[in-house]
Amino acid sequence: MDFAFDARTEELRAKLLAFMDEYVYPAEAVAEEQRAELDSPWDTPAVVEELKAEARRQGLWNLFLPDSAYGAGLTNLQYAPLAEITGRSPQLAPTALNCAAPDTGNMEVLTQFGDDTQKKQWLEPLLAGEIRSAFAMTEPEVASSDATNITTLIERDGDDYVITGRKWYISGAMNPDCKIFIVMGKTDPDGADIRRQQSMVLVPRDTPGVTVKRAMRVFGYEDHYHGGHAEVIFDRARVPVSNLIGEEGGGFAIAQARLGPGRIHHCMRLIGMAERAIELMCRRAVAREAFGKALAQQGVVHNWIADARVAVEQLRLLVLKTAWMMDTVGNRGAHTEIQAIKIATPRTVVDIIDRAIQLHGAGGVSQDFPLAELYAGARTLMIADGPDEVHQRSLARRELKRYV
Template structure:
């Protein structure tokens, strides 16, 4: 299996790295300042400016294969996602941020021409943002068959009722679309055909944002992860995606690429943490010598490098398998990467925090926020236990009989 990106991907990698060095890293603190200064409900001016520059340079929709995107393979996209992942908000500059990426993939794959015209085109243009409304506070949403939100037909409309939370992206005023998953046929004996997905405008009557959910104390403005109540929200029947009972099918199609994209970005986070750890270890002196001369610090650095390389290779192999044989055939590798990479990132960032001391848990480095992201991703898009259980069941079936 060839894990080398194409010539075009290498060229884009060099172009993207140069763009990040020239425009994005210097603006990292300015973004935070503008958010705190009043741009907590929509994208700050620096982000809008950088988006225009990125699009002008052709660094746009790099994640999406086919006619709607850059036409890259998953393997080609991996090093690009890693570079973008080094700053938490950088992916949006290139219109490659979650949950928009997954939502655009859904609309590209399953949307009608009318749905694509209304929602996909402005998303592809970076004019609006979107959110994916699936997780619910009252049930264990790692088992999507537990979902209680109802999507019931009423003449030419569907009526949506339910409570969701961690609907990432929906706090922003730039978010105009919510893709909602709920039950349209709760009595169907096939529990995987009870669910549907429907397109709900964020400003539809009955959509009520209750509160923003904080992650380890961070509110992640202007994106946010709000709790939302849907109270008799009426949307046209034409807003249903693919048809009634197809929600679980769409979710599986959506989450495969989304999981591997998170892994790609997290490798970038871990790599940056390793580089900061090395820099700190070289420049900081304690007990008469640089931290990097301490054996335990050297071991932490070496172990981190080994773990990043292992996780990167696993992620690239999963991406290549997706390209060669399809997402379904690659699901074991995707599941393995989704377990391994966030665990790795948490461990590497934790070591970097330790080397930085008090600075590591402060706002003076990106490490504290990076840690919350990595730790959250052991839950987001399915907790470790779900992926391990599914993978273990598959392996028992594959090898147990032999």
Template structure:
């Protein structure tokens, strides 16, 4: 295993670091909502269009997609250090490169399973950042960590389509003014085995019967970067057979594909979030004095700095190895490693960010630094790819299987 960046990755890495220094970090202030009384708007600051134009010019566009024609054609191992860099500014950089969730996951799904017509209608505009999308899976009335529970009704309708009735929430992306597509998972075959009951459909956001009921904040943040999180009601929403993604009844498998190898992108970005917090923490302790000595000379601070560095390096190697395994053996063979990093990445990042907040004192809890935002995002990601308890259960079962007597 050689995790050193190859020449192409190194070239992109140098270009991306320059883009971050010259354009992304200077623009961050324009994406902050410091005044709670300020009228709320889901329209992104105009500078985002300028950032995206510059990213295209530098060849930093759609880096997440392994397809050479539509994306950058990078492997997971090649993409990992680049995604880590964007994680240092998670509320600006991924979107600037058209590499932000939930659009990346939806584009991956469309790339893998869409018909040529669906690709032309939905995938191409998404790849060009002319529209955004939402993924509608989680529901308020069931434990959505078990995807077989998803209950939104998809009743057969004349013509071979479905009539959708039910309620979703935490539908990330649906509040963006640019959101045009809802990727909706529902129960279409209620009498089938649990993993054959669901279908995924492509629903226009402005379809009759789609009602955006409200936005949901996460730890006080509205998450404009990802297009917000919406509660949505579907009142007899009619879709034709052309709206079905893949094969009817195979929605569970599609959802797992969406949450599989491509979703380790969150883990890659979490390393960058931890590194940003680490840098801010080190800068802080070298400037502050307590009890007659700089914080950087306090033994307890040394312990935190050392432990943070160890944890970040361990996580980076774990994520890179997982990416390498997916590239060489496939996602199925790397299932244990995928579960493992989905446990360790958000926990590690949250631990480091929390220590950085602590070293900043009361100021660490304010919007004067990105730390509170980073902490909220890291904590939220302990749900976004499935709760850590589910990943622990899956990982433990795979490990115990090796010791079972046959």
């Protein structure tokens, strides 16, 4: 088994690591200073646009898209170590490379299922980083971990669809550059096949009847760089039938196609977040003293650091295996592995970040270090894209099927 990265991956890794050192890490403090001066907390700091321009100039752009007609043409296995690097600065780096969710998933949907008009109107400006987008599926009134529960209605009225429903935690929707929503709702709520009741439609943000009501906080964070997480009301919002993505009844299948790559991208970035936490933990341990000796000489700290290193190496191998399987046997063939990393990665990374917070004491929960925000992001991923328990249920059923 060959664990070496190929030549193209190594070239991009070297370029991306240099980009992080030279541009991204120094921009973290600058972005915070600029944000304090903005008219709206949801506006984008100027330094972010500068990062995007530099990344594009260096060819570090749309790395997530495997279709070379639209993106870098990398396989999942090639993209995995690059996404890990961006995870070390999750607020800035993915956006700088135009590789940030939910835009990535929405671009994948439009690439695979959009028609030529939809691609021209929405995909092209997304690929260029000129606009942002949001994916509206989760609802407050139902358990959205079961996507068949959604209640938003998409009703046909002549040449239009009329959308009525309430969504929340719609990532990116607070950003004023968010111009388009991909909305999942039911076109056939009484259909016999519960997985054919849903459809997806494109709803421009300025459509009458669309109201971005409020920002939803995540552990107290508003997640400005991500574009926030909004509650959105659709009150008989009307769009042309031509805004349907794919076919009526195809929404559930499109959602599954969208979430597979999204889950592995999150896990790749989580490993980078864990690496940042380990680095901060080690720097803190050698720089601080307690009870007459450096924290790095305390046995419990040794255990935390060693356990974190072992866990990250295990996770990385599992994520790389999953990426390789997605490339070789497809998302369906890698279903077990995708679920395994979605279960294992967030919970393990949460534990590593938690240890790093503990080592930093009061500083760990403060705004002076990125650990608290990293923790909030990692913990959220135990819920986002399907909670752990849903994946455990499905994975266990697949294992048991061999014995029944």
